[in-house]
Amino acid sequence: MAKELTLAELQKQIAELQAKEQEIIQAEKATVVEEIKAKIAQYKLTFEELGFKAPFPTTIELVAPQKNSNKGKSQAPKVPVYRNKDNHEETWHAGKGANPKWIENLINANLADKKQKNEKGNDVVPRKILIEWLDSNGYKIEANQ
Incomplete structure (x- = not known):
C-alpha cells in the first residue's frame, strides 16, 4: 500500500x-x-x-498616407473637467473647439450679458469668464468624484 x-x-x-x-x-x-x-x-x-x-500592413493601400491624419496631435483621451449638474453624463474637458450644447445653454441663461464679439464677429463669452463662473458655481469635477 x-x-x-x-x-x-x-x-x-x-x-x-x-x-x-x-x-x-x-x-x-x-x-x-x-x-x-x-x-x-x-x-x-x-x-x-x-x-x-x-x-x-500587408498591402500598399494600407500604408498610403491618409489625408486628414492626426500627425503631431495628441491621441491621449481628454479628461473631463466640468460636469452638467442636471445630467451627469454630460461633461466637458474645457479644451479647444466648440462648446458642448449644455455649456452654450448655461452661457445663454447665466452669462449672456458677458458676451463679446470675437475676431470672426461672433458673440462669445471669454473663456476666462466662463471658467471662473463654472468653478464658482459647482460645475468643476473634483478629484474625489
Missing part, C-alpha cells in the same frame, strides 16, 4: 514536476519552433490562416 502524502510533500512534488516540465519545454522549444516555421513556409500559411492578426 502506498504511503499517504502530506500536503507539504505533495506541494514539493508538484513544484519539482513543474520545474521538470519547464526544463523539457526549454529543451524542445527551439526544435518545435523550427518545425513550425518549416510547415508555415511549406504551405505558405498567412497570419490570418493561423488565426493571428498581421503585425504590419
